[in-house]
Amino acid sequence: MSDIRLEGVTKRYGPVAAADDVDLSVAQGEFVTILGPSGSGKTTLLSLIAGLNRPTAGRIFIGGRDVTEATAQERNIGLVFQSYALFPHMTVLENVLFPLGVRKIGGAAARSQALEALKLVRLDGLEGRRPSQLSGGQQQRVALARAIVFKPDILLLDEPLGALDRKLREELQVELKQLQRTLGVTTLLVTHDQEEALSLSDRIMVLNHGKTQQVAAPAEAYLKPANRFVAEFLGIANFVGLDGGRTGLVRPERVRLGPGGVNGGRPARVIEAIYLGQMVRYHLAIEGSEGAPIVAAVPFVGRAWQAGESVAVSWDAADIWPVT
Amino acid sequence: MIGGSPWTRRLLATTGVIGLVFLGVPILVVIPMSFSSAKALTFPPPSFSLRWYQAFFGDPRWMDAMWTSTLVALVASVAALLLGSLAAYGLRRGTFGGRDWAEGNFMAPLIVPTIIVAIALYLGLAKIGLLGSLAGLIVAHTLLNVPLVMMVMGVAIREFDPRIEQVAWSLGASWRYTVWKVMLPNLAPSVFAAWIFAFIGSFDEVIVTSFIAGKYDTVPKKMFNELILEVNPTITAVATLLIGLTVLALAAVTVILARAGKLKQTIV
Ligand SMILES: Nc1ncnc2c1ncn2[C@@H]1O[C@H](COP(=O)(O)OP(=O)(O)O)[C@@H](O)[C@H]1O
Ligand SMILES: [Mg+2]
Numbered sequence: 001m002s003d004i005r006l007e008g009v010t011k012r013y014g015p016v017a018a019a020d021d022v023d024l025s026v027a028q029g030e031f032v033t034i035l036g037p038s039g040s041g042k043t044t045l046l047s048l049i050a051g052l053n054r055p056t057a058g059r060i061f062i063g064g065r066d067v068t069e070a071t072a073q074e075r076n077i078g079l080v081f082q083s084y085a086l087f088p089h090m091t092v093l094e095n096v097l098f099p100l101g102v103r104k105i106g107g108a109a110a111r112s113q114a115l116e117a118l119k120l121v122r123l124d125g126l127e128g129r130r131p132s133q134l135s136g137g138q139q140q141r142v143a144l145a146r147a148i149v150f151k152p153d154i155l156l157l158d159e160p161l162g163a164l165d166r167k168l169r170e171e172l173q174v175e176l177k178q179l180q181r182t183l184g185v186t187t188l189l190v191t192h193d194q195e196e197a198l199s200l201s202d203r204i205m206v207l208n209h210g211k212t213q214q215v216a217a218p219a220e221a222y223l224k225p226a227n228r229f230v231a232e233f234l235g236i237a238n239f240v241g242l243d244g245g246r247t248g249l250v251r252p253e254r255v256r257l258g259p260g261g262v263n264g265g266r267p268a269r270v271i272e273a274i275y276l277g278q279m280v281r282y283h284l285a286i287e288g289s290e291g292a293p294i295v296a297a298v299p300f301v302g303r304a305w306q307a308g309e310s311v312a313v314s315w316d317a318a319d320i321w322p323v324t
Numbered sequence: 325m326i327g328g329s330p331w332t333r334r335l336l337a338t339t340g341v342i343g344l345v346f347l348g349v350p351i352l353v354v355i356p357m358s359f360s361s362a363k364a365l366t367f368p369p370p371s372f373s374l375r376w377y378q379a380f381f382g383d384p385r386w387m388d389a390m391w392t393s394t395l396v397a398l399v400a401s402v403a404a405l406l407l408g409s410l411a412a413y414g415l416r417r418g419t420f421g422g423r424d425w426a427e428g429n430f431m432a433p434l435i436v437p438t439i440i441v442a443i444a445l446y447l448g449l450a451k452i453g454l455l456g457s458l459a460g461l462i463v464a465h466t467l468l469n470v471p472l473v474m475m476v477m478g479v480a481i482r483e484f485d486p487r488i489e490q491v492a493w494s495l496g497a498s499w500r501y502t503v504w505k506v507m508l509p510n511l512a513p514s515v516f517a518a519w520i521f522a523f524i525g526s527f528d529e530v531i532v533t534s535f536i537a538g539k540y541d542t543v544p545k546k547m548f549n550e551l552i553l554e555v556n557p558t559i560t561a562v563a564t565l566l567i568g569l570t571v572l573a574l575a576a577v578t579v580i581l582a583r584a585g586k587l588k589q590t591i592v
Contacts, residue, residue, distance in 0.1 A: 052490050072493040079494040085487040089509045099495035146495070 002063025036207035078147030265312025400465035408473025456538020480514035
């Protein structure tokens with residue numbers, strides 16, 4: 001188990017900076033997610049830490065050791081890809097035994113270690129199967145078992161659940177989080193799914209065009225984004241005008257609705273009401289305002305407003321976060 | 325693809341059949357002729373015998389040619405397999421500049437007219453003193469077969485997820501260990517196919533060989549030279565043996581690639 005530290009890490013492909021002067025510290029045992037849209041440089045950053053790629057500039061430390069020039073083999077890192085990347089010609093057990101074999105661990109010791117790892121990812125009983133005989137979720141569990149069986153210093157996951165359907169993805173998110181906590185292994189996960197990032201991580205690093213936008217705990221990044229990009233990427237953002245021409249962010253959950261004509265709210269009209277189960281999402285046109293509609297997410301209790309109805313919209317001054 | 329009017333389709337089918345007949349009939353004629361008892365080439369053969377096979381196997385010059393062909397094909401195909409596979413790996417996985425240029429260079433023997441390659445090799449081998457030597461012949465055949473190997477192995481390597489290799493490295497496996505324990509077991513069918521193509525490619529080669537082999541005779545070179553002197557039915561026996569070898573080899577390739585589900589991708 002080790003911490004990770006990036007100092008001014010830059011990777012240029014010709015004119016493109018896929019990683020641009022990135023600083024990051026991940027504490028021992030921490031779960032950090034790198035979140036960003038496709039092409040923002042997430043995979044590049046992970047492959048630099050894994051040693052599959054060399055940075056153009058900057059240093060990388062794992063457990064305090066400068067590994068910038070170390071090969072992938074020397075870094076003792078568990079790596080999981082979206083495409084599973086299992087060895088197709090080996091059984092599940094042989095896949096998990098592979099890193100142990102490389103480390104000259106064999107025989108009964110290796111076997112029990114591998115079976116232990118398979119048990120941790122709840123795959124016991126399937127060790128004789130080939131990857132092609134497993135479902136996507138099972139294949140990803142094998143990849144996970146293979147990545148943890150040799151007790152790596154850190155765990156790197158590149159969109160590990162990206163290829164799975166929604167329900168399975170949510171199931172595996174919970175398991176992944178539990179596994180990470182059980183092992184206490186320092187983990188860096190990459191995703192473009194903001195829900196996944198918010199639900200799994202101790203902290204989030206938001207990336208755009210290779211540049212760090214913000215590093216913060218999920219709630220902080222959501223409610224107090226460093227800039228407009230983070231505000232919009234992490235969920236629905238209402239931007240409201242503030243004094244002095246500045247802009248403020250109000251999240252939909254912080255918007256209150258009341259019956260129209262009541263004092264203390266701005267009069268608005270419901271453009272659309274979207275029923276989401278526990279919540280109803282309203283798109284609201286503020287009377288006399290030319291701006292984009294305000295979105296409100298209100299718990300569904302009994303009655304919902306219909307499109308066309310008049311309502312009063314309000315929010316607390318404390319729920320406004322100024323953005324640049 | 326095979327759309328168009330019924331008329332075009334019929335034309336296409338007819339052309340195809342004519343082409344097949346044109347290619348197939350000589351093969352079908354040569355086989356019974358090789359079992360003929362007649363002294364000269366006649367068709368149909370008056371009666372059957374194995375005398376031309378005896379003539380072939382009993383002639384030390386033919387046996388010499390057979391030995392030369394086999395030796396050259398074995399060494400050159402293995403060398404081409406090694407070099408072509410490494411080149412294909414570097415070109416598919418590498419990110420260095422000038423890859424297209426390098427690939428063009430390796431593929432050249434397949435694209436440049438053979439006669440030009442033959443002359444180039446003649447001059448080149450003469451310069452380094454390998455003209456007319458067995459080593460020179462092997463070098464030439466290796467060069468000629470590298471593009472074939474690169475084509476087959478290039479497809480196979482491109483289809484193989486590079487992340488599988490990357491994971492192996494991250495798990496601590498060296499590059500060599502990864503190639504040996506991860507790549508090769510998965511690419512084995514393609515390796516075998518590439519080797520067969522290279523072996524046949526060398527065994528069949530006549531143009532370049534005629535230029536540079538000097539006193540050495542390979543089977544095709546000797547066939548060609550015999551035909552110029554006199555039409556000897558021994559040739560039909562040799563031809564039949566070559567046809568048999570080729571058919572067997574291609575059948576083996578087909579079976580192995582089909583079993584690996586790789587047939588369609590390789591023979592595009
Ligand atoms: N090998 C490469 N050569 C050139 N450009 C690359 C290479 N790898 C990535 N890039 C570029 O770097 C940027 C970031 O890519 P990537 O790290 O894969 O993003 P992400 O994983 O966030 O989708 C993209 O603009 C991509 O085109
Ligand atoms: Mg990516």
